Amino acid sequence: MRRFSGLAMAGLAIAVAVLSAPPAAMAADTPNPPADLKAFQKFFKDKFPKVKFEDFVNGPYSMDEGLYKQWKEKEEFPPYEFALDLGKELMAKPFKNGKTLADCFPNKGIGIRQDYPHFDAKQGKVITLELAVNQCLEANGEQPYSYVKDEMAAVTAYMAYTSRGKVFDVKIPDDPRALAAYENGKRYFYTRRGQLNFSCATCHVQSPGERIRAEVLAPALGILNAMPIYRSEWSGMGTTSRRFTSCNSQVRGVPLKPQDEEYRDLEYYLSYVSNGLPISGPGARP
């Protein structure tokens, strides 16, 4: 009976959400990333005039004074500290062939987080930091990491930590494939899915600062600057892949595979519209 009631409630949620959609005109169909970025950032600045621009990277803490104070205290002994140590170790650990993970990246992987994701013309697709790590491992005959936590979270946490303060500088090159990837990511961000009929934007554009149960929703602006994160809910670290797949599950949608094209394109879009904001990762979230 509870299941049936749950289904009925979900049906009602869909009915309300769909029928109350704003009768706005459709957006222009000509892709224009710089215009998107400008409008995206203006939306959040207007919605939260008291929040400093660079504070948007702090997610829910930028929206709630009490949470902000708690977070500042937590940062004195941050829960992601162990991941930083492991990440540093893994970056320097020799593969069987003698090379290291650091050898695969410019500047040995130090201070480069802000340049990911990027569009790789040779591969014809968006390369995220997580994908680049596993491509490095596989190219050197090593087993790839799980995309969602553990070693992957540790390595990307360390790389983010060494990039703190550097601003996102994601580029959309003059390549129709890159523009298509960007548009695909944007479409994914705004598309409703799952039985609860939510899009990413439902929570992170329409409702940042609001509570969903006990949690304060983070704004989409700057949301990836803090990745990867230690999440109390997870009792551990999680990557961008973990965040995307768990968001899909929470709206009762079957998640895609981590690093599937849609997720990489989504990361490309979300990172681009946060250009100019500093890397703050790794983060800690409730």
Place this chain on the structure above:
Amino acid sequence: MSRSISALAVALLLGGFVMPAHAASTEADYKAAYAAAESANAEAGKLRNQWTTAVSALKASKAAAEAGDFDKATAEAKKSEQLSKAAIFQTNEQKENWKLMEIR
């Protein structure tokens, strides 16, 4: 468009109160319902928008059939099919309507 959206909403609301058929379901009823549900779920998968609840109902259907409860197995399969059909509708409806939410 709004009529079809309203129809979906009503279908989902009513779907929540669907009760098992009065007549006992047979293994053949279950197999037919399961095949239809599996097909709808596969189509939603091709559209990259399966619902977790549709997948769970499909699993519950199979488990009930294995336990010999064809009433429950058939009901769960029908529920799964309806959920997958709603997912397919949602995907098609969002093909253009996602733009309504875009920040411009």
